[in-house]
Amino acid sequence: MPAYAPPLTRRPWRPAPLIRGSVALHLAAAGAALARPQWWPWALSAVVADHVLLGAVGLWPRSKLLGPNWTRLPEAGAGGAAAIAITFDDGPDPDVTPRVLALLDEHRAPATFFCVGERVNRHPALAREIVERGHTIENHSQRHLHRFSLLGPRALADEIARAQQAILAATGEVAQFFRAPAGLRNPFLEPALARANLRLVSWTRRGFDTVSGRAQGVLGRLTRGLEARDILLLHDGRSARTTTGSAVILEVLPPLLAAIAAAGLTPVTLRAAADRAARSP
DSSP states (O other): OOOOOOOSSOOOOOOOHHHHHHHHHHHHHHHHHHHOGGGHHHHHHHHHHHHHHHHHHHTOTTOOTTSOOBSBOOGGGSTTTTEEEEEEEEEOOTTTHHHHHHHHHHHTOOOEEEEOHHHHHHOHHHHHHHHHTTOEEEEOOSSOOTTGGGOOHHHHHHHHHHHHHHHHHHHSOOOOEEOOGGGOOOTTHHHHHHHTTOEEBOOSEEOOTTTOOOHHHHHHHHHTTOOTTBEEEEESSSOOBOTTSSBHHHHHHHHHHHHHHHTTOEEOOHHHHHHHHHHOO
């Protein structure tokens, strides 16, 4: 079993302006409280307000205020502005994922699977099958904790590293992208991702297919305004069920793939888009 080790070459971490401003505010508040003890209530209020702001930003999955975040494919990686990325979260699922793979095969559509480390450990053969069929697996944390955005630096790094190890052991590949559980995060995540050489990805549009069993509603949210460079969020794990008991994603995917083809768009993996962007002059 190959062992995951932190990369020797790491993506540089540059604190976002909001983070730099937050650090400056904390230092200024501490200095003011020491220089003028009577000012401490105001200093404390400023610090509390700053923490509320940081917390609110972390609840906004598509925000770039805490650091880089792919919400669309890079223009240079879009292949003539015709590319689109289909991504699946929360798998692999032994019931749903094989049928998703069969549908993708029918349409020759490569996709990106953000997998949970524990589920990869549980279903390594299925994880290998995803890669063998021409798709890629990326990091969706080890346990998909609902409290992920409340974790500190060490716990975040552990969730990321354990999922990297699970993916490497099952597929022989190192994940290059990360999606936070439910898209929620905190200021400690970007430094941890930089150390692991991972890039954060959210999405352009989502179908809410974990909460809605209405295929037409899910499909409409994904295709309304569909255009090149979109990153679509679907789920092969934890998929909502239709009235007949089937996973809603299995009813949504065929017409979605047809709509993508009708729009003249070409599905690509996130890695393919990144490689194309890197080669662009």
